[in-house]
Amino acid sequence: MSQTIHINRVGLVALALSLCANAQSPQERSPIGAVLGTSTPVEELSTKASPAVVHIEVSSYRTSADDGDEIKNQTLTKRQGSGSGVIVDPDGYIITAFHVVKGARRIRVELDRRVRANSPAGELLNGKRRSSFEARIIGVSKEADVAVLKIEAQGLPTIAFSESNNLKQGQLVAALGSPEGLRNSLSLGVVSSVEQQIEPDDSLVYVQTDVALAAGSSGGPLVDIQGGMVGINVFSLTQRGREEGLGFAVPSPMVRFVYGQIRHYGFVPRPYFGVDVQGITPTLASALGLPTDSGVIVAGVGPGSLAQNEGLQAGDVLVSLDGMPLQNVPQLTWLLLHKHIGDRTRLEIQRKSSKIVLDASLISEPSDPEGSIATIDIEENLVAKLGIVGSARKHGTAGPSPTASGPGVLVVARLRESDTRAELAAGDVICSVNSVPITSVAQLRATIESFKPGDAIALQLERKGKLMYMAFEMD
Template sequence: MRNRLGNSLLRGSLLALLSGWLILPVSSEQRLTSSDGAAGAVHNLQLMSSEMERLSIAVAPKVVQIATQGLKITGNGEGQAAGVLVAEQGRGSGFLVSSDGYLLTNAHVIANALHITVQVQSGAGSADADRTREYVARVSGVDADNDLALLKIDAESLPFFDLNSGVSPRQGQLVLAYGNPLGLSQSATLGLVSAVERQLNPDDPRVYIQTDAPLNPGNSGGPLVDLDGHLLGVNTMILTQSGGSEGIGFAVPLEVARHSYAMLREKGTMARPLLGLQPRSLTPELIAGLHLKATVGVLVEDVAPGGPGAEAGLSSGRTAPIAADATRLPSAIPPPVRGW
């Protein structure tokens, strides 16, 4: 109850700060002076600061710093001869998803790693805030298609994010991104959900949560959370021309992370449905260029001989409506497959 009340105050504080005034019922004889408004705004700012601190205390022990050591083969333009095997070190973020030491991160964070260590912090603002414990991690499974990896450390009774919270992001919602940008551990940034289901490529069915919360190298694999501390997604990548944050970041949605976690923990690998065909999303340009009558569904570009698509009677060049649970869908792949 205290947490809900505190977050209600936080949201109210933000609204008051945006307006610049504390809105109160007054009689006709009473007037809210500018000094009263300023005092109210300061008070609400203090409330917001206190709630952010409480949120960080709750979230910090669930966020981990990941360090990797591995080998890579140099390419052209790396300042040395191409094709040379050299040592490589990397850093990233992750977060705990079970009390017994399972954690999620991005697959690219641990790519080519031969040795992985994970640092777990006791908690921001606590007496043990500066205490960290380092563990050697092993890879339990990788979902390369969604850039997710499941790691395991030998620890017990750890705080963790609930992957079954049932929360969904909303456009305009305030969110915080936690992680270790540029190796700066336990950093938090504030922003908005810019878009809920951002599809970056019309021929790639994967969707992301877009946020303007600043993300930088090292944030990869960290959690994107709401003001109640619920996990919304896994910070994964940014669009940038400068190499740093420009307010266009993307997170793998919670629903995708939950599906990947369950399968990787159970099987250690991802098992995906096989359609036996190469679909292409129908875009307005494609419909107009090929003079198609269909406006929803997919264009079948290729069909594997003897595969499920061929057995269903599909052939190259045909348009086919895609349905799941008898519901026609505009996207190329039905939800159980799309991006997961």
């Protein structure tokens, strides 16, 4: 079977140097000959890794944020998309990028053409083992841009994790996947940076490479020359549609951690201090008169919050966490991920010229309505006559509002095509309809569908911690 292999100039030179370094005798072929030969490290890598790479087709809803909509009110439109993924468990567990399956209504996974899987139910397609499966989402991490899928198959080939921490700048790597829908493609390049933070406030660092990536590459593995996975490709930088040779992958330690948490819990718990933090830049340090021009600063503390009660203030510089010096936001994120909600931590801060040590409690980071889109059944939670996708809210899950009304239906997103008169927004909680308490999406849908055109409707909403009524006539 033929396979597409892209090698840029830098990758070709790096490969030649790599082969020179591993040469066994003068009688062996030259590096260039090795590149063009039939038995090379690249072909060995491909033979080892490619069978575990899958193509993913997704029918989904796209949010307004995906289209660059600056209005902070999610709307949804239907779309078809594709991406890549990698099998990490022979029983059908697959890792891909969160944004590939975000808002998915249906996910179909196509195995490498050389692979035929056993189905637990013994299902055959035209008398042969299957190569295409429906997939379901086990869990996602929006922050890490990682999702875990499951197909009902057994005996699948896998790729093992390798430590991206052991990568070196200039080391040869390869990206596998389906760029522009071209299945079974492999692109070579080199590591440009082992730990690249794009913006000072970003919570993650990435493995940066010059590997050629395109739409459809997302979710595929970045592998070292031995075929071990050192990251999941998630995006590349382009200018006017032209590839700039800047590809980025989530490092394997983060991918492996997220995968383990999702397999165990179904999600990734996110302990935090209850404050907003950001990276310190020289300009910020100069403006605020900070003692350092790098590190992590507290940007905001909620009034009356646990963090404020424990002594944290806006402008505090976080010096260390449980004795570990803090250098940037990604490091803090990584350390907190390995803590537990409810843990007490020893936090050293610098406030102006004084250093202070606080005992700070970790709480659960609030859920993001946008992040929940990927994990709910859109059709099942659709309330068409209100033009929304909802999710039942249990008592006590709302924020610290003195007027919080308990159970209700959280508005996860609006449908862009909807012409309803109800001006609902993502994050609203529908508490009652015409004074009838609402406790589930099914109840809300049935109640709304019982009204006739022209009937008056009054929704009691909780919006930004306050209760209000929204009245309109049914279309």
